[in-house]
Amino acid sequence: MNSLPRNGTRQSLESSDRERASPIQAPLSSRPQSLTGARLQRHADYQRAYAGGRKRHSSSMSWFLARQQRAYESASMPAGPRVGLTAGKVLGKAHERNRRMREALRRHVELLPKGFDLILHPRRFVLTLEFTKLEAEIVRILHQAQAEAAKMSQEVPAL
Secondary structure (H helix, E strand, O other): OOOOOOOOHHHHHHHHHHHOOOOOOOOHHHOOOOOHHHEOOOHHHHHHHHHHOEEEEOOOEEEEEEEOOOOOOOOOOOOOOEEEEOOOHHHOOHHHHHHHHHHHHHHOHHHOOOOEEEEEEEOHHHHOOOHHHHHHHHHHHHHHHHHHHHHHHHOOOOO
């Protein structure tokens, strides 16, 4: 039999436990946002970024940065910055090659340069790289991409 009274005391005890958040959990407002709306999804978008973008290299990956373009004449511009990942099967199965990169990007999605598409192409080295180092590398690339985007924005767009 239950030793607590039936007047709802147990329920109030349980709700007070839920209200006390663990110090490990971040408040909902400071949690990283999703990459759902910020991902390149169409093959044509990748092709436009490769054709109109600039290629750069880092120690663990290559990356392309391109000004966003309309998919076709009457199409609207993309809502915000987008990011794409390209990793061949040589890097392992899809969940192995993309999971770590997506998580690191998700944590820093606010650093994506506005009005640009960024494509990351990791090298095999990324699979064994410590996650904190991978995350630091991605943050460094995102800062470089912002600086490159600022330069590209000052240039006259090609017609």
